[in-house]
Amino acid sequence: MSTETISADSPSAIDGLQAERRGWAAAAIFTALAMASLDTAIANIALPAIAADLHASPADVIWVVNIYQIALVATLLPLAALGEVVGHRRIYLPGLLLFTLASLGCACAWSLPSLLAARVLQGLGASGIMSVNTALVRFVYPGRQQGRGFGHNALVVAAAFTLGPTIASGILAVGPWTWLFAINIPFGVVAMLIGLKTLPCTPTASHAFDFTGALLAAACLGLFILGVGSAAHHAPPGLVAIEVVSAVLLGWVLIRRQADSPAPVLPIDLFRRPIFALSTATAICSFAVQGLAFVSLPFYFEDILGRSQVETGFFMTPWPLVVAIMAPIAGRLSDRHPAGILGGVGLALLSLGMALLAMLPASPHVVDIVWRMAICGSGFGFFQAPNMKALMSSAPADRSGSASGVVATARLMGQTTGAALAALCFGLVGREGATLALVLGAGFAAVGCVVSVLRLVATPQHRA
Known part of the structure; x- marks a missing residue:
């Protein structure tokens, strides 16, 4: 394993940062995490307004939620594995940038296809944030305080998921649905500026990234989420079976392929x-x-x-x-x-x-x-x-x-x-x-x- 050079105080990245820098780094991490977590919950509330504004059917507009979830879940493990190779910071910050730019794209969408394209990119950005989130917490907080750091992390996720519908309803009460996405932009910019200055560079692994394994993992998880979503929306049983069975088969192939790997994607x-x-x-x-x-x-x-x-x-x-x-x-x-x-x-x-x-x-x-x-x-x-x-x-x-x-x-x-x-x-x-x-x-x-x-x-x- 090799360690990236960050500054004179680089050892602090191994057992936590100094108190002042730790507070700012935690603020960047938890702000971005709250944004990504909220977006998994708030879009549901806006679906009727989106459908009316973009002249889309309920069956079509549900993809605003589904496609974000698929892009997010499918790429979590591949991006987490890539973070071990290139450093977690180099996944987190580009993920935050992509999420912020994609939020702008969602706010400016003029049709359902343009909104769906932006939501795919937003899901990928959210995956960059969430995939290495707890890894960064582990390196930001010293060992004796990691429980406290994970406690704050859990609080942010739980509060965002639970309060998401309430926040969305409040925003929709005073503005159009595009505001649900536009509100991410200033928070994303602030979190990015803080993160560039304070997030630690972490140890990197010497093994190469397995691109084939990453594609298999993404397809496996994406099909599983698609199958679960299809079942929830009462799709034909045959279609649900095809999606779930395909996910299981791809998972089996992935496990067999990476059985002897020192750092498998799954x-x-x-x-x-x-x-x-x-x-x-x-x-x-x-x-x-x-x-x-x-x-x-x-x-x-x-x-x-x-x-x-x-x-x-x-x-x-x-x-x-x-x-x-x-x-x-x-x-x-x-x-x-x-x-x-x-x-x-x-x-x-x-x-x-x-x-x-x-x-x-x-x-x-x-x-x-x-x-x-x-x-x-x-x-x-x-x-x-x-x-x-x-x-x-x-x-x-x-x-x-x-x-x-x-x-x-x-x-x-x-x-x-x-x-x-x-x-x-x-x-x-x-x-x-x-x-x-x-x-x-x-x-x-x-x-x-x-x-x-x-x-x-x-x-x-x-x-x-």
Whole structure:
């Protein structure tokens, strides 16, 4: 391994930056992460306005969301692997630049094809940001404070995903849909200027980048997300089967091809580490719960409990509010206590909260809803930072890029799968699907709790 030259204080990039520079670097990282995370959530709210303005059908305009997700998820692992070869900074900053320019393209789009083209580029830029995000956090914060850094990272992602629809609704209340994309531009420029001055250059690997493996990984993940999205939108079963089976076959080819590689694009070498594999499975379970919850809860509050849209917005607030409180606390605790215990406690609370929501009486008091949502937020916020630290610290420093790519891939695949399962629940039992989705979410959280606790008995040399 060789290390890029950055400055006289370059060793600080190995075990964190000095306090002042660390604060500015964290500001650049988290600003860009918030932008990329928000864009996965806000576009849904704008679809009716986009369809009306660009004279597009609902079936066509849904690609504004789908094509961004496919471009994002398909390239996470390849860009993470490339970050190990060229340095994470050299992926992050161009990704941020592309995301900002593509946001301008989205704001200036004059037709649906032009908007879709800009959304592809925006998804690629977001992938550049997210693929190496946690790897940079690992190098920005010193080892004794990494739990705190991952706590802040978890807070940004959770708040952006949860508050995205509310923020989008507020912007649309005062301006056109193009503002949803234009608002990224000043934040992107500021984050870029700060990042150029403060982000560390990180160690680089000596192995070459596997372009063929990267293409296989991108096709595999892209087809999987496409298949899940097709199922959620009730596409013909044959088409869904073709997409999912093709993804599985490409994944099998990729694994066989890279079985002996020291740094495969799909990091099968890292999945041989018990802590890494268990932490990834725990992450997928937890974010599937989030996807199930935030698709089903608005329907649950309005169709099952008979509440208004304004009340529903109020009821959704305790979850992100408590996450904002708990995530930094859990991050600090993860610097002193095992992730298996902290994650297990968090997911047990999340499972309990989801089950209690599903069992609400027909006409619950406001307080009955709020404290149940607070339990869910507490559990979700308590889980994320310890799990992220366990996953990242179980990978060698020279494989931080691949580990970071897995963090983002697990999050997005969990959210996408959860949303698709929620849609399936509605398709199976109609309006009662909201309750079924909450029960299913409680089950996913319970499974994640068990998997988290298993880390306490994992191979000792890989324990987080």
